[in-house]
Amino acid sequence: MQGKCKRARVVAFGCQMSERDSETIAGLLSACGYDVLPHGAAAAAAAATTAIAAEGDTADGGGTAAPVADSAPPDMVLFVTCCVRGNAENRAIGNLGDMKRLKERNPGMIVAVAGCMAQEEGMRRLIVDKMPWVDLVFGTHNIQNLPAMLARVEAGERVIEVLDDSDSIAEHLPAIRAYRHKAFVNITFGCDNFCTYCIVPYVRGRERSRTEADILKEVSDLVDAGCREVTLLGQNVNAYGKGLPPLPDGSVPGFAHLLRAVNGVEGLRRIRFTTSHPRDFTPDMIRACAESERVCRHLHLPLQAGSDRVLARMHRGYTLKRYLELLDEVRSAMPDVAITTDLMVGFPGETEEDFLETLRAVAEARFDAAFTFVYSPREGTVAAGMPDQVDEAVKGDRIRRLIEAVNESAAASNAALVGSVQEVMVEGPSERDSSVMAGRTRTNKMVHWPTPQPPRAVPAPGDILNIRIEQASVYTLRGVEA
Ligand code: SF4
Structure with missing residues (x-):
């Protein structure tokens, strides 16, 4: 050759x-x-x-x-x-x-x-x-x-x-995966939501779903190649299946059905998914998560803002009250679930009172972590043309206060785990300090523990260990092998 x-x-x-x-x-x-x-x-x-x-x-x-x-x-x-x-x-x-x-x-x-x-x-x-x-x-x-x-x-x-859009999905393309033990698996492409700040529907096109059979084949092939964790990927995974024909048994190929089907893949240890849309998260999807032992206890549910007025201008399709009800439903089905979110400051027209509602929402939702963003206008979106853009200095002040609130919430949720034993999937030696290993809990929290010394073998990426948590900070947990 x-x-x-x-x-x-x-x-x-x-x-x-x-x-x-x-x-x-x-x-x-x-x-x-x-x-x-x-x-x-x-x-x-x-x-x-x-x-x-x-x-x-x-x-x-x-x-x-x-x-x-x-x-x-x-x-x-x-x-x-x-x-x-x-x-x-x-x-x-x-x-x-x-x-x-x-x-x-x-x-x-x-x-x-x-x-x-x-x-x-x-x-x-x-x-x-x-x-x-x-x-x-x-x-x-x-x-x-x-x-x-x-x-x-x-x-x-x-x-x-460049093509403007596509109504098809190219299957069976080769790939060189970044990791062996974990992989992203696309389930949908594009998005039909047109949130007013978001460029995705314009650049990723209309929403289309892969067939369940193609997804299951990809997951099985990955597992055969050594993969232990898949993350099902889509702009709005909860919309999965729209437009697909019924399955051979007559059932609807929605996201709950898909989760249960992927959960049946032998050899797979963990299933994650992102991103969810709070408006489209149904009771059956919550049941599917709760019943499926391979589905991790972590939901990333972007809230974006705590003010109903801002949420409506963003075209998000839910109120804060409905979002918090959804968290209650999720937590009552899965008490050990971790909830993370996306939050934005400085959306056009956001007042100080609107922003304070976001801070109150952070306290009430008890988030485990949040990605926090300063709104930046995306050319061609509705929000970019809104007249009442927020001053950059105001945005800077708000993001600082938001990060403080999120950190407080994350620190409290991590501190509650001290003394517990967590199932951790090994990522490998920590990138910053090879004297400690890094891995993730089923709730997607980063854990560090001492790297085993010879003659004990260093665990490989994808191995699963039990770690007793001894310390917690905003971003990480530290412990020892249990
Ligand atoms: S924010 Fe998410 S749901 Fe809204 S348009 Fe963008 S990708 Fe779609």
């Missing part, structure tokens, strides 16, 4: 969707004869801010070394971009700008941009018009065409190819 000699680096920005796309893109590049350098979350975290630029900088003696043995630039750098939030977009644009010098020094190198930013017209124009060093731009709906597009680029053509 001929050895692969071309090298590609795939760098993902933003959400899990981008990470999962980057795995498929890596698989397609490998099928095109490229050796793909580390990609996915771990690589992206390093590469996004340092590695790509550093490969250029290293020649000047500066920067941080790239996480590859050979410091020669790759033959291709492909950015899988995200435009959901301003900071992911800014990081991608910054990294793309840095590619100019690297490309000048290595004119044969291919620079490519995929993902949501390519799909968004304003950003695409910026890249196409102002960044002539970018050779290939493609969107979220034509990833499967990468080999054909790449062949044209390799023949010297600049290729810009």
